[in-house]
Amino acid sequence: MRYSASLLSIFLLVILLLVLSPYPVFPQEKLRVYTLRESIEEALANNYSFKAKQEQVDRAVHVKKQARAEFLPKLSTTYSYTRFDEERTFRSTLMAGGEVAVSSLDNYEWRGTVTQPLFTGFALISSFELAKLGIDQSEMNVELEKLGLALKVKEAYFNILISDKGIEVAESDVEFRESNLNVARSFYNVGMVPINDVLRAEVELASAQQNLVTARNTARLARCSFNTLLSRPILSSLDVQDLLAFKPEKENFDEYVEQALENRPEMKLVNINILQVEQETRLAKSKNYPEIGFTFDYIKAGDEPSVSGSPFHDANEWRATAALSWTFWEWGKTHYAVKEKESVKRELMKTKLALEDNIRLEVKEAVLRLENAEENIPTTQKAIKQGEENLRVNEERYKAQVTTITEVLDAQTLLTRARMNFYSALYNHHLARASLDRALGKY
The missing domain is CATH 2.20.200 (Outer membrane efflux proteins (OEP))
Structure with missing residues (x-):
């Protein structure tokens, strides 16, 4: 009995040590780190909305097979x-x-x-051609969905990066304000500053801590949005590869417009619609034949x-x-049906011209956003250096008691803002590039 009691005591001690150990006893799942390209590929493979859109192609294929069966x-x-x-x-x-x-x-x-x-007055042939164009139309709709999904994934990806940088900046801000509070208390304890400096430092620290909580929740929400786009469990942990490299673009507006007009699925869709209405016109004319x-x-x-x-x-x-x-007289019914389709075609031709103008405008907006982001990056980098120097000077002046704590706290606020402005400009440049790719019909 004493031997069994000893074994039980040893077993319970081992269990207690395993539970209280600061190190993981069992291997943990490795945190998934996504690259931008991997994120897009997984979204295209798993996103439910995109899969639903792909069903349109299968449906159009079956419609084509139905039209072919009419010949038999x-x-x-x-x-x-x-x-x-x-x-x-x-x-x-x-x-x-x-x-x-x-x-x-x-x-x-x-x-x-x-x-x-x-012989059906070419009605069967026209119906079959319409069914074939229906496949092309559904494929273009899938391409549109693909471009939209890729842009959403990029936005979610960079939202994670900028929210993570927001946490870093907020943590740095809290750390500084804790240190500054300790300095204010030390000066107050020896009678160098009034109690107001300590109170002001405490208020600023509380505000910085609240900002840190907000930044962390923003980062969590950004990951939830990312997981949703990739059809992952919404609370799954993940990380994304940072993209700090900045490469200025050489914009060529005319070349971009040419690419967009050639590649945009919207342009291809309107061309398909024009071909469809031509076949619908032929189908309407079939009533003129026996x-x-x-x-x-x-x-x-x-x-x-x-x-x-x-x-x-x-x-x-x-x-x-x-x-x-042969129904050879219907009081102009067939004639007016043909006129209706011809009117639809003229509408589509004008719609195509309007679409071309809108595409040019979208490309120009994307180019201007990219140029704006490129100009902001070096400016915000310089602002960080200036903010760091401004904070250093004000800290030295405060220690020498030739300025107030307000100047120090204001200098830290300016530095925090400058750091966030830099990261915003950097990731806005990536987002502007993503928007330009979307405007060009790429991802």
Whole structure:
């Protein structure tokens, strides 16, 4: 019993040490660090909204297969039963009795039919071409969704980076204000400064601590948004690779506009819409032509369910029919239908011109945003150096008691703002580049 008690004590001691150990006992999952390219690729692979948009392509493919089936012969069958109220008879003077039965009371018929359109005024061809264009249209819609999703991922990515830098700046601000409070208390304790300096330092420290809490929550929310775009669990931990490199761009507006007009899915979509309305016009004109079709029927009949013939029914027979139908007058209905489609085409042509103007404007806005961000980066870098020097001077002056603590706290506030302005300018440059890529139809 004493041996068992000793083993139990050792086991409980080991468990307690494992629980209280500051080091992880079991290997932890490695924190995923995303690059920008990996983020976009995973979003395109997993995002549910993007997957839903891709279903449009599959749907359009099935519509095309339906249109192709209209060219092929159709097979159908019917089985019918007809009961007459009385037998049909024929009065004959040539036969004894005077009346001859010409039908039975019970009549069964099975019919197999093959129908083949021969000419439809080009309606079937136009419908098939429309279905093919529907695939192109859905593919362009997917490209639009892809560009939009890629831009959202980039924005979420850089929001994480800037919020993380906000935490760094806020932590540095809190650290400085804690140190400054200690200095103010030391000076107050030896009678060098009034109590107001200590109170002011305490208020500024509390404000900085609140800013740090806000910065941390902003960073958490940025990661939640990023996870949502990648269809990851919303609270999953992650990190992103920093992009501090700054490379000025050589903008060429005319070249950018040329790329955008060539690559933008919106331009390709409007061109597809124009082709669609041309086919719709051809489809409307098909009503001006007659329709020709071929029908083949194979028939079995009888007065029994087995349809094996009777004195009044052939056991089997077939019929082949070629028919032409033509509705040649509808009081101008077809004419006005064609005019409607021609009006739609003119509308699309004007829409295309308006779209080109809007694309030029979007490109110009993106270029100006990029130029603005490029100019702000060196300015904010210089402001940080000036803010650091300003803070150093005011700290020395405060220690020498030739200035007030207010000047020191104001100098720190200016430095904090300058640091955030630099990171904002840097990541705004990346976002401006992302917006320009979107305007050019790239990601």
